[in-house]
Amino acid sequence: MKKLLIGTAALAMLAGAAFAESHSVVRLGTEGAYPPYNYIDDDGEVAGFERELGDELCKRAELTCEWVTNEWDSIIPNLVSGNYDAIIAGMSITDERDEVIDFTQNYTQPDPSAFLAMEGMDLDMEGGIFAAQAGTIQASYIAEMGATLVEFATPDETIAAVRNGEADAVLADKAYLAPIAEESADLAFVGEDILIGGGIGLGLRESDGELREKFDAAIQSMKDDGSLNALIEKWELGATF
């Protein structure tokens, strides 16, 4: 077993050496399951607000960027171990996450979260059952609220849980829920919108200060010339800057 390990390591080193060249590529990690922020389009490519934003940011910061999809659950561990260089996946800036990774300035306003439930549902905020995607700010919000939380790995499953009665309502970013509510007659928003989190930012390794400054400057320049607002309006993400 040891020989095999060493052999593989040696092989990997040889393979790596063949690609040694020093212009850098920045790899952007996203989830690809959270429209309109990021999703996989019909051609199998990453698309959405963050795709356009990320491409523009890379152009302004003069970086060559590549898109990678990764499961939400392991998106932070893979960043810190260096499998990609930035998370751009609708990730809200929270203190909890800030302890592990660094964030750029926010590129969206704190997005209102909303409850989506079956038409005509009365929500019981204390004793109700709420669905949310695991590891999101909405999940921790429900947990703090004291209601019963059911977590799902993908946003898509949270909606399915409401439809099949497993949960009374789902709490998620309003920009994600709005197109779903619009198209399904059986689902409707309930209660008031709530503001959680400090807006969405790019997540970067704490040791990667240089890259963070580049992205920060690029976001600032997009804020200054209004192109970020135009993007936010195009994808109907709510409040502009």
Added chain:
Amino acid sequence: MFGFCTDPDTLSGLSWMACYLTTGKHMAIYWSVGTVLLLLAITAPAALAFGFAGASAARSRILPLSWLGRGYIAIVRGVPDIAFFLFFVIALDQFFEWIRHKAKCPDWDQPIRQGNDFVVCAEAKLPLGNAAQWVHETYGFFLAVLTFAIVFGAFAANVLFGAMRAVPRAQMETAEAYGMSPRQCYWRILVPQMWVYALPGLSNLWMVLIKATPLLFLLGVEDIVYWARELGGAKTARFTDYPHGDWRMWYFLALLVFYLMFTRVSEIVLDRIMKRLTHGQATSGGEAQRKAA
């Protein structure tokens, strides 16, 4: 794909379906079927090799080697797969990068562990940060194969270890009486005869391995279950030309058929192998074959 697919809104019925099933995204799921089959084709012999090495080590007369084999079997079998896949692959990747870092950047003065971050010099990255996407994917794939091989190798080692003990003692004694050295006894008598005892256990492992492929997505390799979930989820018209409701049931039904067919074919092949291995063996199966002939 087809010429008439340019405006899916106007299509209906079969032609809509034909266009829908040939989008770029659907091509990805067809590709992933190939990925899964390739993974199995490489992992199965690799796991068997790990298993054979593990079992041989475990029954070795050299004590440290025997401990190594037994330790491998006990530890890997005891750790839950999902924990192994989340933790071990990242650790393995970091181990490779650490070796490369030591070799390639001897005058690097910063610590490798900075808080939560794992930082090696750019030349030590694996694959290199500027490598093409397919290199990253291939690397991820081989990490997956290696992890699968180590995990399933431990189970296979246990099966083979048991099978080696199941070979009748009389066979070994006869070999010794003929003056064969321990090495000759092992390779000429024990190994050829143990497979018939190992095969039921190994075929079980194979079936489990077939169904364990969704663990791939934890490693960033997109397998068929990932795509079935992604494609089957409800799609709103704003984000696709082919909006539809929650179709996951149909996609998973297709997966079910795929897996059932696959296991059926496996069963048939394994039956044949079993028949061949039993031939001429001192087991009840071998005896039945002898009488029937």
